Amino acid sequence: MQRYNCRPWPRRAKYLRRTRSRQPMALAPLLVMAALLALPLGSHSGEAQNLHPVVLVPGYGSNQLDARLTAAYEPSAPSCGAGAGQGWFQLWPNHTGMHDASQVPCFADQMSLVYDAGADDYRNADGVATRVPSFGSTHGLVGWDHLVRRLEGMGYHEGKSLFAAPYDFRYAVAPRGHPSAVGDRYFRDLRRLIRRASRLNQGRPAIVVAHSFGCALTYQFLLARPLPWRWRFVKHVVLLAPALGGFAEGMYGLEAGIGYGLPNVTRPTMTRLARSQQSTLWRLPTPVVFGDRPLVVTKNATYSARNIAEFFEAIGFQEGVRPYLTRVLPLWQALPAPMVPVTSVIGVGVRTPETYVFGREGFEGDPEVVYGDGDGDINMVSLVAIEKEWSGVQGQVLKVVRLPGVHHDGFFSGHFALKSVVSEIYEAGGSTELFENLAFEQ
Numbered sequence: 001m002q003r004y005n006c007r008p009w010p011r012r013a014k015y016l017r018r019t020r021s022r023q024p025m026a027l028a029p030l031l032v033m034a035a036l037l038a039l040p041l042g043s044h045s046g047e048a049q050n051l052h053p054v055v056l057v058p059g060y061g062s063n064q065l066d067a068r069l070t071a072a073y074e075p076s077a078p079s080c081g082a083g084a085g086q087g088w089f090q091l092w093p094n095h096t097g098m099h100d101a102s103q104v105p106c107f108a109d110q111m112s113l114v115y116d117a118g119a120d121d122y123r124n125a126d127g128v129a130t131r132v133p134s135f136g137s138t139h140g141l142v143g144w145d146h147l148v149r150r151l152e153g154m155g156y157h158e159g160k161s162l163f164a165a166p167y168d169f170r171y172a173v174a175p176r177g178h179p180s181a182v183g184d185r186y187f188r189d190l191r192r193l194i195r196r197a198s199r200l201n202q203g204r205p206a207i208v209v210a211h212s213f214g215c216a217l218t219y220q221f222l223l224a225r226p227l228p229w230r231w232r233f234v235k236h237v238v239l240l241a242p243a244l245g246g247f248a249e250g251m252y253g254l255e256a257g258i259g260y261g262l263p264n265v266t267r268p269t270m271t272r273l274a275r276s277q278q279s280t281l282w283r284l285p286t287p288v289v290f291g292d293r294p295l296v297v298t299k300n301a302t303y304s305a306r307n308i309a310e311f312f313e314a315i316g317f318q319e320g321v322r323p324y325l326t327r328v329l330p331l332w333q334a335l336p337a338p339m340v341p342v343t344s345v346i347g348v349g350v351r352t353p354e355t356y357v358f359g360r361e362g363f364e365g366d367p368e369v370v371y372g373d374g375d376g377d378i379n380m381v382s383l384v385a386i387e388k389e390w391s392g393v394q395g396q397v398l399k400v401v402r403l404p405g406v407h408h409d410g411f412f413s414g415h416f417a418l419k420s421v422v423s424e425i426y427e428a429g430g431s432t433e434l435f436e437n438l439a440f441e442q
Contacts, residue, residue: 051155052204052235052429053197056138056147056164057190059212059241060279061260063166064140066131067091067110073127080106084127091130093142094262101264108269111260112276113170115323121179122171122278130168136193138164147412150422163197165190169213170277173220175330183278187221194233205235207428209421211411212378215242216282220331222338236341236428240411240421241375244335245289245382246282251296251303252356253280255315255363275317281324284308286332289385296367297357315363337390341397343424346383347375347406347417354379377408399424 066088075081079102083089097107113122124130134140138148141164148162156162165186173183197206210218218237222230257270258280274280285295290305297303303311309321352374356367373380387400401424406417 050204051161051201053161053163053201053206054151054156054425055190055194055197055206055208056141056144056162057208057210057214057218058141058144058164058166059210059214060169061092062142062144062211062214063164063169064090064133064142065092065168066133068129068131069110070127070129073125076105076109077102079103080109088131094260097260097262101262104262104265105269107260107262108265108273111170112272113278114276115278115319117319117322119179120327121174121181123181132166132168134164135166135189136163136196138162140164140166144412146418147421150418151425154422154426161197161201163193165193167217170279172217172278172282172328173224173331174327178327180327186217187224190221191225198233205233207236207238207425208234209238209240209425210242211240212243212408213279213282215239216244219244219338222340223336227339230338230340234340236343237338238421238424238428239342239344239386241346241378241383241408242344242386243283243378243382244332245385246285246305246332247352247374247378247382248285248290248295248355249353249377250280250283250285251308251311252353252367253283254312254317254320255296255356275320278323278327281320281328284324284328285379285382286329288332288334289382290379293381294355297355298362299358299360335385335389337393337396339393339396341428342386342390343399343401343428344383344386345401345403345411345421345424346378347404347408347410348373348380348383348402349404350374350376350407352376352379375406375408 068088069081069084069086071084073081073084075084091107091110094107097103109125110128112125114125115122132140136159138144138158141148144164151162152158167186168182171182171186172180173187174180194206194208198204208218218239219242222234222237253274257267257272258274259265259270260273285293285305287305292304292306294302295304296311298314301310301314303314309325312318312320312324350373351371353369354372355370357370358367359365374383384400387398390396390398401420403417403420406414411417411421
């Protein structure tokens with residue numbers, strides 16, 4: 001296994017069997033697809049003008065990130081400080097590092113976070129300021145172009161009925177009582193954006209479409225909002241490849257590090273990148289979903305979701321124990337239903353890492369990988385966790401769509417997957433009177 005391919009979350013999207021909790025929806029997909037085929041590109045029909053606004057929440061690494069270096073920045077190499085005092089530049093995607101290996105250490109310096117134990121929060125490295133450009137707009141998204149064009153063809157308009165909520169994907173949020181300056185600010189901005197989207201569309205509630213890590217953030221955002229607010233402003237949530245229980249590769253990433261696909265990244269650099277970011281702790285398998293399943297096996301120990309703190313000690317990541325136990329685990333001890341309609345679209349039938357088995361060399365060597373079902377990144381047990389937890393909850397509308405052979409990164413590229421995603425968004429809006437009547441009368 002090549003270490004540089006390990007990712008903090010299944011990285012940015014490039015670019016049928018169905019199960020549902022309500023039988024009356026059985027004919028809906030056929031009607032939705034027929035409506036999609038009949039809808040002309042750039043439609044200005046009355047129906048297009050009455051669409052519910054859509055807010056897109058991307059996954060890890062699926063939006064641009066800018067940086068600026070101040071006088072406090074101490075470069076690891078002289079060339080890294082060349083941009084100090086020269087304004088904002090694009091930190092991610094990092095095209096420079098892809099072509100100039102000498103810039104990789106600079107990227108690692110500027111991309112890494114610092115956990116301040118005294119403040120109990122994460123921050124940028126000294127002398128590095130960051131920002132997320134184009135909040136509210138789809139222009140800052142990476143890999144979502146095909147979906148955006150399809151939605152525009154349905155009649156959605158940028159800034160009027162189509163919005164996006166990019167974020168600094170290195171961060172996350174924390175439980176009540178723990179500071180989370182960046183994550184809390186993002187949740188405030190997302191709340192305002194959803195309200196604005198509704199206001200600009202005659203008060204119609206929004207459809208929130210999230211992918212991968214964006215699903216985890218969206219879920220925690222919903223739980224943090226009062227129920228009346230959810231019912232007023234959120235019509236439907238479409239979760240693409242939700243990993244609300246984490247995934248096995250999350251543990252391997254903290255041991256081996258991540259390289260973002262950049263050339264000649266050293267192992268110390270990869271592990272620093274992985275272990276410094278708050279969001280990498282969110283990808284860890286949770287006890288409520290994974291239980292005692294063996295995830296990492298060595299000669300002397302077996303690690304599951306129930307003894308991750310011991311795993312941290314074993315890989316020399318002692319400083320990660322406190323933030324994991326206090327800032328991450330409390331958020332994922334249960335999966336209460338959000339009590340807004342949810343459609344979960346998952347890829348299945350793709351070989352996915354399940355257990356990493358290390359030999360005599362221990363963590364210094366490469367593991368043998370035991371594979372199971374999933375979407376290539378997310379294990380099946382995590383993909384179906386919400387179906388297991390929410391299907392019997394009274395008042396929780398849930399639909400699960402399985403896409404055979406669709407990889408975690410394939411929702412916005414392959415024709416079959418993209419068409420399925422668009423149809424679910426269209427159906428979630430209940431855009432046609434015919435569909436609305438069918439869904440509730442049968």
